[in-house]
Amino acid sequence: MEVILAIVIGALYAAGLYMMMRRSFVKLVIGLSLLGYASSLLIFTVNGVTRGQPPLVQEGMTQPVEPFADPLPQALILTAIVIGFGVQAFALVLFKRTYQSANTDDLDGIKSTEESGKVRSPEMT
């Protein structure tokens, strides 16, 4: 079953990196998202996975019944997902502001603040 996860991880990394190499800002943010999924799944998978056995301790017992899924990567991924969301939200809003001043989604078009100022000046009149 790790084989199928390995393929999904590979595909997600490939797609994420490909999107990050685009010139579009939005595609960069989407690429970052994909890379986040890929990394979460990687952490989830590398130590092996267990089908349908969440790391929960049954009532009346002090330890979970073997086999159970490894709780440690899950804790790490939970953190990663939430922080990833924070980064994504920030990147998106940053993009929105950039777009408003530079009027372009092309990363090559927003090289410096001076240039974006020049771009906007005719519009102000």
Next chain:
Amino acid sequence: MFVAVLAGFAAALIVPWLHGRVGDRSGWLVALVPLGLTIYLGTQLNGIANGETVGATSEWVPSLGVDLAFHLDGLSLLFALIITSIGTLVIIYGGGYLKGDPLLGRFYAYILIFMGAMLGVVLANNLITLFVFWELTSISSYLLIGFKHDKADSRQSALQALLVTGSGGLALLGGLVLLGHVAGTNTISALAAQGNLIRDDGLYGAILILVLLGAFTKSAQFPFHFWLPGAMAAPTPVSAYLHSATMVKAGIYLLARLQPVLGGTDAWQIALTGVGAATMTMGAFIAWRQTDLKRILAYSTVSALGMLVLLLGMGTEYAVKAAITLLLAHSLYKGALFLVAGSLDHETGTRDVALMGGLWRKMPWTGTAALVVAASMAGIVPLFGFISKEVFYKAAYDAPDAAAVLTGLVVFSSVLLVAAAGLVSLKPFLGTTGRTPQSPHEAPLSMTLGPLLLAGLSVGFGIVPGPVTDYVVKGATQAALNDTSAKVELVLWPGINTVLLLSFLTIIAGLGVYAGRKPLQRRVGWLDAGERIGPARAYRALLDGMLWLADRQTRILQNGYLRVYLITIVTVTTGLVGYTLLAQTDLDGALRSPDVRVYELLIAGVILAATLAVTQAQSRLAAVAALGTVGYGIALLYILFGAPDLAMTQFAIETLTVLLFVLVIYRLPRFGRISSPVVRVRDATIAISAGAMMTLLVLIVTADPARTGLTSYFAENSVTEAKGRNIVNVILVDFRALDTLGEIVVLAVAAAGVYSLLKLRPDREIRNRVSAPRSTVEMNAVSEDRIEDHITELTP
């Protein structure tokens, strides 16, 4: 002894303050430091002459055999005395020379640092200690050459000197480390006993080359000599001290010190004799054709340094004695001549000897000193320079190999140096009055004291050579030979012999060259072309080339395009990790038969399809929808593999993400394809390779999973210690609660960032909003105008 070495550094800390308090005459006060050290060293003379040595050791990095160790023997004492005594005179002189200069306090500090460093070099008894002080002399030399830091050529010359001596220093470090490794000790005084072992070792060649590189760069040997004339940008007292009497002799010291360790082989002899003879001849040949006082002296110093290397290369007992004698004589007369040159510059406002003449009447003390020391330089009876030239000639005459060639070159160089000596003494002080920019008068006492004292010593050592031989030259020679039985005697008048005849011929020929210098200079003027393609040019080309390379590689590597950085990182990582995986791991386990269920395959298929859709989407909305599908697919995988908490979080976050994307980008035009198909194929190839590498990595790693001890710890203690049944939750809020707090802080910071970005309203935007509320139509017009065909149509 520690006090002696560290006194200079300590004094350097307070002299700028002291100078501020005392004012113009501070030089006399500061000079008490080196004077005290001279007296201390003077008290050691008797003991050292009787073969005693003084040492002091303090552990520094004992595990690496690095000690702060000092050792005083005859050779160290000679150098140390030159350093402190000339240091005293130079500091007094500098006080007069730079009188009124706002940076005079700094000058004293630099000079004292240099003096401390130089004492460290000649007293060090540990190879690494020696290296540390060696580098300190390079650095203080850099500071002193660049003392007039507002002048571009000062800075350039300082940098050149630093780069040349610094790269030599690097080679030296390599050589010293190898030397310590082979000898099994870093203690210099213990090296001589290992001489045979080191000379027979396979690393001997490498050690020799590296050490010689260090010594030759420091002592301005051909082809590294060019930095020394450049270093004349320094104030003249600095030139007198560092670039004539002491620092440039550090290389000579090192060679003399290591002579018993590395010397005696053919390689040593050929390298030193060859380089020394070349430097001697070239320096002398350039010196007499200059008109700038300091350049004449600089090239004649280069020539003298060549003579010293040549003598050490011959390696016979007599040659080493000649080297020590010449070294002492040279420090006396050349130091004095530099000081005289400084006084002339100071009083007349020029350094061009062609403009000077008849100054003896105006500056009798300086003139007297100059004529005496120049006579010593020319080797005229009864000065110390005469004695040193006698022994030098005899050493060359009796050289073990190629005596005729060497004697010829030595005489040729000496003839030219006699002419150079005439140029810096006869020309300015005698003859008709020159046309100098300033009307000269005698220099103050602080500036005549040094030259006069050094001239006095040149006369005294010459007429009565006995004491200086017994107390200084003998001990130094024996230490350099590592042979306490070596017989060392100097006499003023050895009687009529071939060598004496050569001496007289030299003086007469030298005076002839001096008298006929103008036509002679014209005859050899075409040789100047050689200088233009010399090593100085190679240095500049090398430096420019390095800067060009740095500029180019920065442009390529730091080009400001995120995707290029990414491509570089990803390609390199994929290449290296992929190669390692394929070459060094067993792939059989990885390519095991998959244990897959249909619904897992289905979910995976959906994820893969959605991922492909993300990359190919023509509109943002479609891309975001596909991205959401990928996220939900992954959440399903989490459910299947026992991670309900992850799945719930993923569902929630995914929904929020999609909403956020739609809210932010809904009103923006859809994306076009900016890059060309070729670029897309290139990127896709790189990305897919990286993805394949990751797949392979996961396959290999999961073939042999290993549970950490942490997992069982959490499983056992979740209920008993933390009273929680959901282990993931317990880890987050209990075992690793601090991490979760950190996570919350990160989210809070991100939220603050988002909020402030949304609220940010630059002035012009507010005006813009008021005067022209944006419509999609307007935006489209602007977009088409600015971004041309990148944005093709508006999203609905």
